[in-house]
Amino acid sequence: MSAQARDQIRSLATSRIRELANAAMGREGVLPFWFGESDQPTPRFIAEAAIEGIEQGRTFYAHNMGIRPLREAIAGYLQDLHDKPFEADRIAVTSAGVSALMVAMQAILDPGDRVLAVTPVWPNLFEIPRILNAEVVEVPLEPKNGRWSLDLDRLFQALTPDTRLLLINSPNNPTGWTLDEASRDAILERCRRLGIWVMADDVYERLPFAANRLSAPSFLAAAEPEDRVFGVNSFSKAWRMTGWRLGWMSMPKGLEEDVGKLMEFNTSCAPHFIQQAAVVAIAEGEPEVARLRGELRDARDRLCGALSALPGVETVLPDGGMYAFFRVEGARDSVAICRRLIEEAGLGLAPGAAFGAGGEGWIRWCFAARPDKLEDGIGRLTRWAETNARQSA
Ligand SMILES: Cc1ncc(COP(=O)(O)O)c(C=O)c1O
Numbered sequence: 001m002s003a004q005a006r007d008q009i010r011s012l013a014t015s016r017i018r019e020l021a022n023a024a025m026g027r028e029g030v031l032p033f034w035f036g037e038s039d040q041p042t043p044r045f046i047a048e049a050a051i052e053g054i055e056q057g058r059t060f061y062a063h064n065m066g067i068r069p070l071r072e073a074i075a076g077y078l079q080d081l082h083d084k085p086f087e088a089d090r091i092a093v094t095s096a097g098v099s100a101l102m103v104a105m106q107a108i109l110d111p112g113d114r115v116l117a118v119t120p121v122w123p124n125l126f127e128i129p130r131i132l133n134a135e136v137v138e139v140p141l142e143p144k145n146g147r148w149s150l151d152l153d154r155l156f157q158a159l160t161p162d163t164r165l166l167l168i169n170s171p172n173n174p175t176g177w178t179l180d181e182a183s184r185d186a187i188l189e190r191c192r193r194l195g196i197w198v199m200a201d202d203v204y205e206r207l208p209f210a211a212n213r214l215s216a217p218s219f220l221a222a223a224e225p226e227d228r229v230f231g232v233n234s235f236s237k238a239w240r241m242t243g244w245r246l247g248w249m250s251m252p253k254g255l256e257e258d259v260g261k262l263m264e265f266n267t268s269c270a271p272h273f274i275q276q277a278a279v280v281a282i283a284e285g286e287p288e289v290a291r292l293r294g295e296l297r298d299a300r301d302r303l304c305g306a307l308s309a310l311p312g313v314e315t316v317l318p319d320g321g322m323y324a325f326f327r328v329e330g331a332r333d334s335v336a337i338c339r340r341l342i343e344e345a346g347l348g349l350a351p352g353a354a355f356g357a358g359g360e361g362w363i364r365w366c367f368a369a370r371p372d373k374l375e376d377g378i379g380r381l382t383r384w385a386e387t388n389a390r391q392s393a
Pocket of ligand 1: 036095096097098099122169173201203233234235236242245246247
């Protein structure tokens with residue numbers, strides 16, 4: 001008998017982004033914008049704090065839930081950001097956002113549970129419940145009057161009393177859709193009434209594009225400590241720390257002990273010296289976060305302006321995050337079109353099909369890139385779109 005994983009795992013889709021990127025990596029002349037990360041390294045002062053941690057010998061196992069100074073720093077940070085008291089006991093430091101999602105879902109999902117996901121969305125959000133044998137139902141975002149929008153009536157119809165969990169990511173990867181306060185309050189109220197858990201993926205919360213906003217609306221600003229709300233967050237995006245693998249979750253009161261057990265059985269703990277660097281990232285990182293937000297706003301304006309001027313290209317302006325989501329007239333198969341862009345334009349983008357049913361036909365472009373790289377990419381797409389338009393004329 002051949003060795004194989006259980007059926008549920010064998011039926012998981014491999015990442016369509018990885019599939020394309022792996023096939024094209026190492027190929028000469030392909031300009032990559034497929035992954036969701038800044039092309040700039042982590043700020044130096046954060047790296048130095050980690051080096052100092054290693055030199056101080058912070059290389060041993062740490063507390064399951066994270067070192068106390070970091071849990072306190074995160075609680076204080078959330079308190080300031082959302083103007084709401086926050087206790088350090090409700091924070092678990094995880095090995096990045098993806099591990100927070102896994103542990104939180106392990107804590108509350110039984111096989112067969114109904115999970116609602118607002119999509120398109122980063123695939124890990126809906127693949128993790130599938131790993132846990134839950135049933136995932138998608139509620140699609142739709143482009144409306146030049147913005148992505150969530151139809152609340154449609155969402156509320158799908159939020160049946162037997163739904164266990166709502167997955168919602170705002171600002172959204174890949175569309176940039178950002179939840180407004182009134183919709184957030186209505187969703188929270190509905191979930192509260194029906195006893196449905198909310199998994200708020202706030203990984204891009206520091207990257208809204210509205211003028212003068214330091215963070216996007218978050219469920220954490222409206223939820224009470226007893227509400228069934230998980231807030232998932234990460235150092236990856238706002239502090240340019242993707243490779244460090246550090247994040248956190250906030251959880252309702254009363255879950256600490258059980259989440260602590262799961263932390264032990266997942267990763268046991270996040271590395272101590274990296275947590276020590278994260279304390280410094282929070283304490284001193286605000287100017288860097290603001291700088292990134294400004295750079296991303298400029299990049300969004302430049303890229304989306306260029307995309308909307310191209311023949312046969314439709315784009316919807318993102319309100320936050322680091323991605324433009326667009327489609328090319330007549331191109332329904334996003335994997336096929338991304339393959340063509342690699343071959344014909346030397347441009348590495350991510351297929352919308354990776355992000356759930358509603359993403360098919362669309363293409364994601366991560367614009368957290370240096371201006372000269374972005375210009376090069378825009379030039380490549382422009383030449384490709386013009387040739388394409390001429391050929392189909
Ligand atoms: C919506 C969303 N959530 C969570 C993550 C997880 O990020 P990390 O595991 O690097 O913290 C990502 C990464 O791309 C994301 O896009």
